[in-house]
Amino acid sequence: MFNRIGVIGAGAMGRGIAQLFASSGQQVQLFDTRAEAIEDALQFNRNLLQRAQAKGKMTETELEATVARMQPANTLTDLADCDLVIEAIVELLDVKQKLFADLEAIVSEDCVLATNTSSLSVTRIASTAKHPERVAGFHFFNPVPLMKIVEVVRGERTDERHIQALVALAEQAGHFPAITPDTPGFLVNHAGRAFGTEALRMLSEGVASVQQIDRILRDGPGFRMGPFELFDLTGLDVSHAVMESVYEQFYHDPRYTPSFIAAQRVAAGLLGRKTGQGFYRYEDGQKIEQP
């Protein structure tokens, strides 16, 4: 079992992953190239835990112990003693490969390197590693503490021992681990093309408005959110990168063609909740108007 976990990237996903494992008893060190992102993430997690405590879900002592288990890392070398490092940085193959190369010079040979990539090939991320057998996918969903499922992705060369160790870790933290092969989009983001990419196609063809599509898919088949609400939660930059990556990996199969609407909106910074405006507008995290 892993005791000391390094989390790299303190954005939407990294902070959630840090909180999940600190809550289940592991020591977590959080690193980001932007020091202010780490500070922000730790404060964000403290606020969430305080809300849970106010609702009687944990004692003051448990709250303080959980907060104390999340420590900032000032540099990558602070992660030298970790037995698992999970990266949740920007969704770019070469950046993730470089990060793992840097880490391999720092951590011990037994340390497992996991990637939270949504859509890049785990095998390709591992292909430039000195020890590709220690690289696996560990794909969480946003918000991590609430979305109690995680894909454990088996790259072509991932050691089965590490897959089983990640499965055990996820179960111990109360998440359901779904072991998936390393195919484009794994399970969730492959099936999700029909939801997200197709909704954008409907919008570009003028079939229906953002609000109509969201409402119908929520109230009809009963999805918790419509596709545009989900884009706003995930961040359109992240979702668009997934669309492009899945399209590339399926050799430009037209079924997966990404949307120019999404490309334009990413260029304009209309990313969703994190920039205050996406398909909807937000103030203090609350949807404020239907544009």
Ligand code: NAI
């Ligand atoms: P984000 O943009 O909220 O956070 C990324 C963080 O990584 C930023 O704070 C940035 O400063 C930091 N960063 C970037 N490059 C770095 C580097 N080389 N070293 C250290 N830190 C670096 O992104 P988000 O949404 O948390 O996504 C992160 C990863 O998780 C991506 O691979 C994404 O595809 C994946 N993912 C995202 C989901 C979502 O719903 N947002 C769901 C599942 C996976």
